[in-house]
Every structure is written in C-alpha cells, then in structure tokens.
Amino acid sequence: MTTEMICAGFGGQGVLTIGRFLAQAGMKEGKNVSWLPSYGPEMRGGTANVSTVISDEPIASPIVSYPDLLVALNQPSLDKFGPMVRKDGIIIYNTNMCPRGCKRDDVQLIPVPMNDIANEIGSAIVLNMLAIGIIIGKTGLVKYESIEEVLNSFLREKNPELLEKNLQAIKRGIEIGKQYT
Amino acid sequence: MSKILMKGNEAVAEAAIRAGCRLYFAYPITPQSELIEYMAKMMPKVGGTFIQAESEVAAINMVYGAAGVGKRVMTSSSSPGISLKQEGISYMAGAELPAVIVNVQRGGPGLGDIQPAQGDYFQAVKGGGHGDYQLIVLAPCSVQEFADLASDAFDLADKYRNPVMILADGMLGQMMEPVEFKPAKTQEELEALANQHLSWCICPNADGDAKHHHEINSLELDPEILEKHVNKLYEKYAEIEKNEVRYESYNVSDDNEILCVAWGTAARVVKSAINELAVRGKSIGLVRPITCWPYPYEAIASAIGPKVKKVYVFELNSGQMVEDVKIAVNGKVPVDFWGKLGGIVFTPADIQAKLEACF
Amino acid sequence: MQVIAKRPETLTAEPFTYCPGCTHGIATRLIAEAIEEHGLINLMAGVAPVGCAVFAYKFFNFDMAEAAHGRAPAVATGMKRGRPNMHIFTYQGDGDLAAIGTAEIVHAANRGEHISIFFINNAIYGMTGGQMAPTTLAGMKTTTSPYGRNPDDIGYPIRMCELLASLVAPYYIERVSLLSPGDILRAKKAVNKAIQYNKEERGFTFIEFISTCPTNWGFDPDKAREWAKENMLPYYKLGVFRDKGEEVQ
Numbered sequence: 001m002t003t004e005m006i007c008a009g010f011g012g013q014g015v016l017t018i019g020r021f022l023a024q025a026g027m028k029e030g031k032n033v034s035w036l037p038s039y040g041p042e043m044r045g046g047t048a049n050v051s052t053v054i055s056d057e058p059i060a061s062p063i064v065s066y067p068d069l070l071v072a073l074n075q076p077s078l079d080k081f082g083p084m085v086r087k088d089g090i091i092i093y094n095t096n097m098c099p100r101g102c103k104r105d106d107v108q109l110i111p112v113p114m115n116d117i118a119n120e121i122g123s124a125i126v127l128n129m130l131a132i133g134i135i136i137g138k139t140g141l142v143k144y145e146s147i148e149e150v151l152n153s154f155l156r157e158k159n160p161e162l163l164e165k166n167l168q169a170i171k172r173g174i175e176i177g178k179q180y181t
Numbered sequence: 182m183s184k185i186l187m188k189g190n191e192a193v194a195e196a197a198i199r200a201g202c203r204l205y206f207a208y209p210i211t212p213q214s215e216l217i218e219y220m221a222k223m224m225p226k227v228g229g230t231f232i233q234a235e236s237e238v239a240a241i242n243m244v245y246g247a248a249g250v251g252k253r254v255m256t257s258s259s260s261p262g263i264s265l266k267q268e269g270i271s272y273m274a275g276a277e278l279p280a281v282i283v284n285v286q287r288g289g290p291g292l293g294d295i296q297p298a299q300g301d302y303f304q305a306v307k308g309g310g311h312g313d314y315q316l317i318v319l320a321p322c323s324v325q326e327f328a329d330l331a332s333d334a335f336d337l338a339d340k341y342r343n344p345v346m347i348l349a350d351g352m353l354g355q356m357m358e359p360v361e362f363k364p365a366k367t368q369e370e371l372e373a374l375a376n377q378h379l380s381w382c383i384c385p386n387a388d389g390d391a392k393h394h395h396e397i398n399s400l401e402l403d404p405e406i407l408e409k410h411v412n413k414l415y416e417k418y419a420e421i422e423k424n425e426v427r428y429e430s431y432n433v434s435d436d437n438e439i440l441c442v443a444w445g446t447a448a449r450v451v452k453s454a455i456n457e458l459a460v461r462g463k464s465i466g467l468v469r470p471i472t473c474w475p476y477p478y479e480a481i482a483s484a485i486g487p488k489v490k491k492v493y494v495f496e497l498n499s500g501q502m503v504e505d506v507k508i509a510v511n512g513k514v515p516v517d518f519w520g521k522l523g524g525i526v527f528t529p530a531d532i533q534a535k536l537e538a539c540f
Numbered sequence: 541m542q543v544i545a546k547r548p549e550t551l552t553a554e555p556f557t558y559c560p561g562c563t564h565g566i567a568t569r570l571i572a573e574a575i576e577e578h579g580l581i582n583l584m585a586g587v588a589p590v591g592c593a594v595f596a597y598k599f600f601n602f603d604m605a606e607a608a609h610g611r612a613p614a615v616a617t618g619m620k621r622g623r624p625n626m627h628i629f630t631y632q633g634d635g636d637l638a639a640i641g642t643a644e645i646v647h648a649a650n651r652g653e654h655i656s657i658f659f660i661n662n663a664i665y666g667m668t669g670g671q672m673a674p675t676t677l678a679g680m681k682t683t684t685s686p687y688g689r690n691p692d693d694i695g696y697p698i699r700m701c702e703l704l705a706s707l708v709a710p711y712y713i714e715r716v717s718l719l720s721p722g723d724i725l726r727a728k729k730a731v732n733k734a735i736q737y738n739k740e741e742r743g744f745t746f747i748e749f750i751s752t753c754p755t756n757w758g759f760d761p762d763k764a765r766e767w768a769k770e771n772m773l774p775y776y777k778l779g780v781f782r783d784k785g786e787e788v789q
Contacts, residue, residue, distance in 0.1 A: 020357065024186050027359045033186070035357040039212060040295045060452035062356055065530035204622055230621040234614070235647035242611035242644070246587075246618025249605045254622070272608050383603040383619060385626055386582035393582075394552070396597050397605035 001056050003141055004064040006081050007131070008049035009073025009094075014128030018071060019052035021132060025146035026054040034062035047076055054141060069139065071131050073114065078102055092134050094127070110134065110180050117172060123162075126169035133173015138180050144170070184359035189324045189349060190215035192360045193283055194223065196328035197255050199365040200335045201374045202281070203229035204254040206243035208236055210262045211295045212351035213285035217257065237262040241269030241282075248278035249397035251382030253335050253374060257283035259351070260301050261292060263309075270344055271310030274414070275399025279338035279378075281331065282316075283347045285354040288524030296524025297351035299445060302501035305348050306474045313411050315418045317345040317425065318473040320444045324358035326471075332363055339377060341421055348473060350497065352446045352526060421475055428477035432459065433466035435486045439539050441467040442481060442506050443495045446526070451495050453529035454536055463540060464488075473502070481509035489514055491539055495532060496520045548576040550584075554598040561761030563718040563751040564592055564660060568599055570728050571631070571658055574735040575602075584627050585619060587612040591633035592666040610641025613648035616655045627738050629656040635665045638674040638698050645700070649744050652709030656738045658731070659700060662751040663772060670756030674698045677771055682756070697775065701748050705781040711743030713781040717750035717773065719765045737785060750776055 005022075009015040016037050023033040036051045051064040066086040072078035074097040082102050085091055089107045096115035112134060118127040135141055147170060155163035187195070194216050197205070205220040217233070224231035230247075234240035240256050247254035258266060263284045273280060286301050288294040303309075305318045317337050321327040327349055334345040366374065378384075386393040401407040429448075432455055433440070443451045448469040455465045468484050470477050485492065492510050494503050500518040507516050519535050521527045547553070550572040558564040575584050581602055588596035590609035597604035607615040612630035620628045637645050637659050645657065664682055665671040671684040675697045679688040689697075701715045712734060716727035727749060734745040750772050752764035759767055780786075 020186070023357065027184055027186050033359060035186070036352065037355055039351070039355050059358075059449075060456055061450040061454075061529045062352070062358075062446075063450055063453075063526055063528050065528040204618070206618065232617070232621070232651075235643050238611065239614040239617075239644050239647065242608065242614035243618035243621070245607070245611075246605065246615035246620075247622035248618075249615070250585075250619050250622035250626070252622040254618070268608055269611070276606075383585045383605060383626070384623065386602065389582055393603070394601060395603040397603075398597055400594065400606050 002059075003054050003069060003139070004067050005052045005054075005069040005071070006049055006064055006067045006084070007052070007071040008047060008077030008081055011048045013073045014125065015048050015071070015073060016050045018128045018131050019050035021147060021150050022054065022135065022142060023052050024150045025142040028146045028149060029142060031056060032059045034059045036062045047074075049077065049081070069135065071135065073097060073127070073131070075100055090138060092131065092138070108180065110138065110177070112176055118169065121165060121169050121172065123165055126165050129166040129169035130173040133170035134177040135173075136170070137174035137177020139177075144174065184361050186357050187324060187360050188215050188355060188357050189327045189353040190285065190355070191219045192324050192328040193331045193347065193349070194219040196331035196362060197281065197335070198223055198227055198229070199362055200253065200332040201366040201371050202253045202255050202335065203227065204247040204252055205229065205256065206232050206234050206240040206247070206254070207256050207258060208234050208240050208262060210259045212287055212354050213257050213259045213283070215354070216283065216285070237265035238268065241266035244280050245269050245273055245276070245278060248273060248280040249276070249383050251375070251378030251384060253339075255281040255283065257285065259285045259287045260289050260298070263301060263304070267304075267310035270316065271312055271314060272399050273344045274310070274314035274316065275312065276397050277342040277414070278344065278397065279342050280344050281334045281338055281347065282344060283349065286348065286350040288522070294524045295351060297353075297446065297497060297526050298522075298524050299350060299447060299497040300499075300501070301348065302473065302496070302498060305346050306476070306505075314414060315343075315421075315474055317341070317343060317421060317475075318348050319345065320348045320471060320473050321353060322445050322448050322469065324353065324356065325360050327353055328360050328362060337425065341417055343417070343421070348445065350446055351524070425472060426475045426477050426480070427471035428480045429469040429471060430480070430484060431455065431467040431469065432464075433468065433484045433486070434464065436464040436488065437466040437486045438463065438488050438490060439465045439536060440484055440486070440489045440492045441465060441495060441536075442470070442492060442502070443467065444470050444473060444502065447495055447497050450527055450529055451532050454532035457529065457533055458536055463536070465536060476505050476509075478505070478509040481506060482511065482513075485510065485513055492516045493536065493539070494518045495527070497526060498522065548572045550576045550581050550601050551599055552601045554595075556599060557595050558592060559755040561752070561754040561764065562592070563662070563749070566718050566724060567658065567660055567749050567751065568593070568596065568631070570724070570731045571629070572600060573728070574732045577732065578735050578739050580627055580735070580739060583625070584629070587616045587619070587628070587630040589630070589632040589636040590667070591636045593631050593633060593660070594667065596631050610636050610639070611644055612636065612641065613644040613653070613655070613657065617648055617651070617653050620653060620655055629658060629738065631658045632660070633666065634659070634661045634663065634673040634675040638700050646704070646707075649704045649710050649746065650707050652711070652744045654738070654741050654743060656734045656745045657747070659746065659748045660751050661700070661748055661776065662753040663697070664753045664756050666753050666756055677775060699776060701746070701781045704746055709744060710746060710782055711784045712737050712745040714746075714783070715748040715750065715776060715778050715781070717768070717778055719750065719752070719768050719773075733785070742785060748776075750778070
C-alpha cells in the first residue's frame with residue numbers, strides 16, 4: 001500500500017508541517033516515507049507545497065505525478081493541484097479560502113471550513129493540525145497515537161499549551177474525516 | 182540505532198562528522214544552506230572547526246590547507262559555487278590531497294535557478310578544473326545513500342589521496358527521508374585518522390629528523406618530471422577504475438525490452454515508471470551509476486539483454502551522461518535520451534509516457 | 541677554523557632562484573633566522589605564493605605548502621585550524637597579496653588568524669616579467685602601464701598596512717624596508733617580533749617589506765635602492781601601524 005499526497009497552501013499556513021508530521025508518524029510505524037518540499041523565494045509569502053509518500057514498499061520516486069490525496073488550504077493550490085489527483089482520489093480543501101471550490105466529480109471531495117473551526121478551537125495556527133486529523137479520520141494513513149507521539153516530542157517541553165490545542169484540533173479533524181468514510 | 186527523519190543536507194553533514202570530519206569550510210548558497218547551518222551548529226559541539234569563508238575560492242583553499250596537514254576536511258556548495266572551487270580542486274588533485282566536496286546541484290548555466298538539476302555531470306566527471314586529473318564522483322539517490330556515501334567518500338579520499346565529490350541535487354538536499362547513521366568514530370579511531378597521513382602531510386617534526394621536509398605542491402617546472410607525476414596519477418586512477426566502480430541494477434533481466442540508465446534522484450523517478458509499466462507486463466531494466474567516475478561501463482554493457490531494443494538515458498540536464506552510456510553500449514543497440522532542463526524535475530508520468538512510446 | 545657565519549638550519553642547501561641584487565633573498569633569510577632563533581624549526585610550516593618566491597617551499601627547511609595565486613592566507617588558515625599546535629606563516633608578493641588575493645588577506649586578518657604574513661612590496665610583478673602591480677607607484681612605467689600608471693584610470697597604489705590597520709583583529713602590523721643595512725636590522729627586529737608573537741599565539745601578524753626589483757625596474761641594485769628610497773618611502777611610510785603587545789594595558 002502506497003499513499004502519495006500533496007499538501008499546498010500559502011506560506012505560513014503550515015502545509016510543510018502536515019506532510020512532515022505524517023511522514024514522521026509513518027516512520028514510527030515502520031513505514032517507508034519521503035517528504036519533498038517546494039523551496040526557494042516562493043516560500044516567502046507565496047505558495048508552498050509538499051509531496052509526501054508513505055508506503056509499505058521502498059519508495060521509488062518522491063516526486064508525485066498523480067496524488068491519491070490532496071490537501072488544499074487555498075484556492076490557488078486547489079486550482080493548481082486539483083486536476084492532478086488520481087481518479088477516485090481524495091481532495092480535502094479549506095472552504096474559507098477556496099470560494100470557487102472544486103468542480104471534479106470523479107474524486108471524493110471533503111470541503112471543510114478550516115479557518116472557522118481552527119478559530120473555534122482558539123488559534124488559527126492549528127489549522128494544519130486540523131487537516132492532519134481529517135486525513136487520519138478519513139484514511140487511517142497513520143495512527144492517532146503515532147501523531148501524538150510526534151507532537152509530544154516537538155512540543156511537550158517547549159509549549160504544552162499549544163500541544164493541547166494541536167491535539168484537540170487533530171481529534172476534531174478525525175471526527176470530521178470519519179463522517180466521509 | 183533508530184531512524185531519524187532528516188533533510189539530505191543535514192544527513193550528509195551529520196554523517197561527515199560521524200566519519201571523523203572535524204574541519205569544514207564553506208560559503209552559503211541555496212539549496213545547500215541547511216548543510217552549512219548544520220555544520221555551524223554541530224562543529225563547536227564536537228570540538229571541530231567551522232569557518233564561513235569569505236568566498237568559495239577561500240573555502241576550497243582552506244580545505245587545501247587542512248587536507249595538507251592530513252586532517253579529514255569537507256566543503257560543500259551548489260553549482261555556481263562549485264565552479265568557483267574548481268581552481269582549488271585542480272590543485273588538490275595535483276598535490277594528491279584527500280578531501281570531500283559536496284555539490285547540491287541547481288539549475289544553470291550562470292546563476293540559473295535554485296531548483297534541482299544534474300547539469301554539473303561534465304564538470305564533475307570530465308574535469309571542471311584545468312589539467313589532467315580525475316575526481317572520484319559519487320551520486321546518491323536517497324537521503325540514506327547521501328549519508329552512507331559521505332562516510333565512504335572520506336575513506337576513498339584517504340585511501341587514494343584524491344579529492345572525492347558527492348554529486349547530489351537540490352531535491353536530495355531539501356527532501357526528508359528516514360536515515361540510519363553509522364556509529365560515530367571512537368576517540369581511538371579519530372586519533373588513528375589524525376595520524377594516518379604523517380608520512381607525507383605537513384606535521385610537527387616530532388623526533389627532530391633533520392631530513393623531515395614535507396611539501397604540499399602541484400608545481401613542477403621540469404616537463405619530464407611533471408609528465409612522470411601525471412602518469413603516476415593516471416596509474417592511481419586506473420587502480421580506482423579497477424576497484425571502486427559502483428552501480429545499482431534494478432529490474433534487469435533477460436526479458437527487458439528497454440534498458441534505462443539514470444543517476445541520482447532522476448533514477449528514482451525512472452524506477453517509479455518502471456514499476457508502473459511492469460504491472461502492465463512491460464519489462465524494463467535500469468542501471469544506476471553510483472560512481473559517475475569511475476563509470477560502470479561494463480555493468481551497462483552486460484545489462485543489455487537479448488531482447489533489449491533500446492538503451493534510454495534520462496537526466497535532469499541536456500544529456501551529459503549520454504556519451505558515457507554510448508561508450509558502454511558501443512553501438513550494440515540505439516541509445517536514446519530524454520531530459521528536463523531549467524531545474525524542472527520530470528515526473529513518473531513523464532517517463533512512463535516516454536517508455537510506453539517505445540513499445 | 542672559526543665559523544663566523546653560516547646558513548641557518550631553517551634553510552635548505554637549495555640555491556635561491558631570486559635575481560642578483562634582489563632583496564627577496566634578504567627577506568627569506570631574515571624569516572629563516574627568526575624561526576631558528578625561536579627554536580621553531582620542528583613546529584613551523586610555511587605557505588609559498590605564486591610569484592618570485594614560488595620556490596620558497598624548497599628554500600625553507602621544514603614543511604611547506606605551495607598555494608594557488610593569492611590563496612596563501614586561506615591555505616594557512618586551513619593548516620593552522622587543522623594543526624593548531626603548529627606555527628604557520630605565508631610569504632607573498634604584491635600581486636599575490638594585494639591584487640588576486642585581496643579577499644583572502646583581508647578576511648584572514650579580520651578573523652585574526654594566528655598566522656604571520658610576510659609581504660614583499662616591490663611595486664611590480666617580478667616573476668611574469670615586470671607588469672603593473674597594485675602597489676606600482678603613480679606615473680611608474682611597467683610593461684602593462686607603458687605610459688606610466690595613471691591613477692585617474694587605474695587607481696592609486698594600495699597601502700596594505702594602512703588598509704589592514706583599519707581592522708580590529710590584527711595583532712601586529714609593521715612596514716619595514718630592505719634598502720639599507722640599518723633598515724635591514726630594523727626589519728630583522730620586526731620579523732623576530734612577528735615570529736615571537738606567532739610562537740606565543742598572540743594573533744595575526746603582518747610585516748610589509750619595501751623591496752627592490754632591479755631586473756624589472758631596469759636599474760642596477762644600488763640605483764634601485766636609491767630609487768626606492770626617493771620614490772617608495774614617501775608614499776609607503778615605514779613604521780608600526782599596530783602592536784597590541786606594546787599597547788599600555
């Protein structure tokens with residue numbers, strides 16, 4: 001089983017972290033993972049994207065032609081990567097920043113007002129954790145416990161308050177993701 | 182030792198430190214900045230030396246000096262910076278100095294861009310600097326291999342007293358993959374490394390030997406003597422060609438109808454396409470040179486199975502490796518090439534389309 | 541038989557390749573004597589330049605590296621950082637140090653590398669046959685300034701001591717000359733001090749020698765010295781530009 005995924009959004013929305021935490025969790029579960037970010041000036045204020053592959057097999061190309069899963073946090077990302085998603089793939093997008101939505105009818109669409117929900121939880125910066133939760137809830141790509149372990153290692157010491165908020169966002173995302181299974 | 186998720190740029194730096202490198206000189210450039218930053222952070226912690234040099238030219242000459250005193254030393258850069266280092270690299274090859282140079286390639290020529298490319302193949306493999314010399318050129322395709330080859334690069338450099346280049350690209354530098362490191366050298370091993378070159382390197386004249394006079398030098402104005410020196414270098418290179426060729430064979434079999442040749446990260450994209458087409462019953466093999474010099478000519482020649490109708494080269498450049506492949510194939514079957522330029526990385530779908538068109 | 545003068549142990553028997561009457565030989569010998577007098581023969585290593593002293597690696601009787609043109613301070617940096625228990629100097633001419641190697645000398649000085657730099661300023665490229673140097677005087681004719689150096693076109697000669705003395709890190713900077721016996725004795729003192737500071741790991745030391753190039757200037761050695769006194773010394777003032785060892789604590 002191989003899952004190829006692209007996460008994209010504005011720089012600062014934390015898209016690289018979505019891929020990174022999932023890769024790290026996948027690695028903890030003994031899977032093969034690769035994480036390939038866009039880099040350069042486009043990172044500063046422009047759009048950012050990251051290709052992440054999580055697989056039971058050795059990973060050949062870290063470059064993804066047709067992702068199984070797209071997380072689009074804004075409209076330009078949805079417009080750019082939406083058409084690339086494999087038939088029967090999944091597109092999770094942030095309706096707060098994708099006013100035009102996605103017109104595809106051969107993939108499963110998961111439209112979520114991510115900014116609204118993140119603000120409800122109390123911080124816009126947990127938006128990316130919400131996305132991780134939705135992915136896990138929908139696909140079971142990695143276990144919640146693995147992600148929790150990864151977050152613990154990053155934040156337990158440094159910022160326990162943010163850790164709690166992040167975990168809360170992930171759990172909320174899992175609930176949302178499960179509604180689409 | 183558990184696996185760590187790490188960027189290639191950081192993994193190669195960590196592996197170098199574990200291999201006993203305690204001197205690192207470089208100048209910042211994208212997309213290898215994480216490497217110099219990692220060294221800036223870690224070298225003081227292991228009692229090593231990190232200098233952000235005033236230029237690539239100065240950095241490579243600091244490497245020359247440190248290699249001249251017999252210590253494991255490394256520098257790194259990306260394509261335009263590697264061009265600046267060529268002077269020093271030629272001098273080191275001439276003076277037979279061991280050192281490791283990492284090139285995290287980006288698009289060129291000129292300032293080009295900062296996206297992944299393989300446009301420095303000729304520069305690395307066919308010369309780059311002036312004069313008759315060779316570098317050992319290692320081309321990793323994964324973060325794990327990037328780290329492993331760092332350690333091997335130091336061993337090869339020391340074994341042959343020759344500079345070794347690790348030819349990576351921006352993709353490998355920037356991407357994260359799990360990596361498992363070899364254990365760091367012990368204090369004893371480090372001391373042995375520090376003393377391994379005392380017979381020729383600049384070092385204290387510990388026992389006050391009146392004849393002690395080591396020269397680090399590439400100058401010889403007597404043409405006859407210089408010719409002898411260069412011939413000696415080429416005897417060494419022949420030895421390296423005999424002993425150190427490395428490559429990976431992927432899906433190579435007598436059923437192959439196409440044989441691909443690709444190196445570095447490009448080879449991984451080709452593998453994906455091969456896997457996809459294998460599901461559809463199309464048999465395609467791949468030879469991936471790990472040493473771009475010495476080049477695996479024989480491996481490629483012997484991988485051409487009875488049904489192979491074409492050897493297909495894929496690179497992120499204008500086809501710089503094709504001539505080496507042609508030497509290997511030696512007219513047996515046609516050699517075709519397809520690549521992307523400007524720092525664009527081809528996708529598995531691109532390669533798949535090219536390969537499908539051959540059937 | 542009584543020996544009243546002999547070759548220092550720090551020099552090999554290799555004959556100097558400098559032209560007759562050239563002051564390079566004096567500078568080379570002063571450095572060798574100072575190293576011997578400080579008992580550093582077994583701990584010293586030098587870096588030879590590209591230029592008239594290109595064969596310096598054969599003259600000094602200890603370990604030597606030959607550097608690419610202008611890169612000696614970078615090479616010396618790598619050597620010193622790699623073997624901190626050794627003492628390192630470079631020997632460089634004006635083209636090597638003040639033109640092609642400007643970045644390397646300025647930054648080695650700025651880092652305060654614990655190395656000594658011996659800089660021969662004879663206002664010309666000797667080895668390549670008398671071309672203009674960054675230190676060639678205004679109006680001075682060379683093969684590449686055949687109508688005389690025109691400062692409006694190519695700039696004024698660079699004063700390296702003054703330039704380096706604008707940096708905070710250097711420990712000791714002095715300009716001396718090799719134009720008379722008295723000057724040579726003063727030069728010897730300066731070289732000794734640089735080597736002493738080097739031995740004591742005080743920091744970056746820099747000695748500039750005002751020298752002659754009779755061959756390329758087209759004068760006999762006596763005339764060359766007179767010419768240098770009249771023309772070079774007014775522009776390149778002798779003296780100590782920095783000596784942290786003498787500063788009142």
